Amino acid sequence: MTQNNGHPQPAQPAQAAGQASDRADSQAGSQAANNQAANNQAGNRAQAPNGPKSSPLYGILTALGILIFAFLPMILSTLVGRSTPYWLDVVNTVGLYTILALSLNVILGHAGMFHMGHAAFFAIGAYSTAILNLTYGWSIMATMPVATLAAGFVALILAWPIIHLRGDYLLIVTIGIVEIVRIALTNNIFGLTGGSNGLVGIARPSLFGFRITSPKHFFYFIWTVVGLTILLFHWLENSRFGRARKFIKEDTVAAENMGVNTSRYKLMAFVVGAAWAGLAGTIFASRMRTISPETFVFSESVLLFTIVILGGKGSQKGVLLGSFLVIGLPEFFRGFEDKRLLVFGAALVVMMIFRPQGLLPSKQAHYKLPPGWADRLAQLPKPETNGPNGKRPPNGGAPPVAKPQNAPPEENGA
Template sequence: MSGLDEVKKSLTAAVWFMFLTFPIMVVRVRPLDRTIEWRWDNMIYVGLSVFFGSFLWRKMLRRKEMGLRRQAMGEDSRRQNFLQKAAGNRRFLVPATMGILVITLLFPHLVNPYQISIMTLALIYVVLGLGLNIVVGQAGLLNLGYVAFFAVGAYSYALLNQHFGLGFWICLPIGASLAALFGILLALPVLRLRGDYLAIVTLGFGEITRIVLENWGAFSGGPIGIRNIPRPEFFGMTFSLSEAITFIYYIMIAAVIFTVFVINRLQNSRLGRAWVALREDEIACQAMGIDKARVKLSAFALGAMWAGMAGVIFAGYNTYINPKSFTFMESVIILSIVVLGGMGSILGVILGGLIMILLPEYLREVGHYRMLIFGAAMIVMMVFRPQGLIQGKRKAYQFQRDKKAA
């Protein structure tokens, strides 16, 4: 397609869009004054924006098609984006990691408590994304009710503290264990399901959990929720509000580092390779002698365990929980973090979590347009980069022949 044809198509799209939006963007009726205001400048803005947007969109689509064509011919297999190259370059990755770690540790001393609180919430969602990455990114099991395990961890801490006086550090492993148990209970009846059917069952499990918490008032407090949940303590020390926010932030930093270490070890283990085999081809996986039921149970249990741990920290961070904090949209956000970052990629999920949580917060200044901008950015990302920011890549071992022996 020539450049002139693209200009004609973009011009046609602009004219049609101006025609369709004419009653909304140009005509304004004032009933009180009984007058009509004609805003012709809006039509010019709409036409220009649609023309240039359509032209740019078509150009990007053409570049994408050319890249796919080269890749199919084997000419473009080594091309990677900047993030992909940086993630694979050890000389760049190690100093960058050290620098980010230093900035992360100094972050609470450079900003106000509000910024610390936002970053803490983003780190909680990073842990949730890394946990769901085990189930979706590694094992290929679509879970739309992942927020239920998040709720199990949060309510475990709230109820155990309310009725038995247990502290945060005791409830942290208990909440993670209870969430893992719920993950096994969910996985048992769905071992034979896959694809859309598995997604529907997990979605139902998440909604059942929320409805039970909302209606069983004697157990969970109902829609009112549970208040006055104590924040984490450190050897009995009491903190002020700002000090407690900073302390929870450092807890989340430790939780993210611990999560990354464990999941990275799991990826390169025998169990991690079994998850990948299950994701790629379930029938071939079973034919190779892998216990499919055990692999699925381990994926659900380990993924739910990280959600339970994040739920306990979230309850201590927020000091108040109710069923409205664990809706289906939360599961969608966590799944979007995994897809946006790159399924199977630890670094990609971390970046996806920070973008998904921090970007809407920092776009609050533009008011109602912030979600519109955010949604448009997600659409562009999924169209032109469907594999995510950083595509998951497993270690490959290559046999090199010894020249001396040859």
């Protein structure tokens, strides 16, 4: 099974991840890069115009972080020796949860919809892969698009009638969804899901004839998908589609009145997020080789919800950091057994009190003006030149008091 362990890794997937993330304008990164970002942008949401994103140093540090991360298996083997596979497994689990949390971020973070049933779509993806592989003999990679579409399709059907619900109402319904899916799986629906025992013996994925088996293989496989996810969702976020979701989150009424079809975009955000969770399900099924309904319980959904809220709604960097903290960090404190969860819970409570926007909250999007605008703006008359915060000096501004001097209406005109 693990005959490939000593074999040197092909550098190609790691490189792909590196390039992909580079082009994602340094969204991806290791913890090192994240820490750096945390220092730079601590609590400056309001005045973000010259964020660290534009500085070349930041880009270099991020690239360096990705490079170091790409060699993590080798670094780990010199650091921890024989327990390398264990720690790689932890990192892989973090990676898988990162994909899931990033997909939830599309729904919860960008569109602001309180969705706590994400494990349901994860389950649909995993079971689609397992059933297609075990019953129909499909290869894992062939099941991936089907699992993605299946999860997306089910999301479309389920979300259609509930998409107009707000906040807590939507939350309750999505909890219902995850329970329905779990119970359906436990009851061996259509005789396909194996009941509470689940499905056993799912094949390993193979890419271009290369079988992905060891934790090291999965490390490159999963984190390439993470990089790709970050890149695609970064593009999506900074597009017409992504902006529409931001408008909806800020003010649904105003968005609708500016011509955004709000229910359609909410539905689309939901479907995209759910479909991506289905894709994560494929990876999960082939990594674990065994799936059962217990894996997709409500608490998994809560965990994903926590990652997004803790990291910072709408911020991919925040979600990445959140996954490491929520999934990875507890592994370091295994020695404390049950107490670690107590500490973790307490830390969450404290965090939410002092930093409700999350550890790395999302920043203003960065736009590049078309050529020529820099000169045009430079020629503007004095009052337009703004201070560092983009605020106009108060002399030209009005006092924000309602109706100062239009009190007698008739006299003026009559």
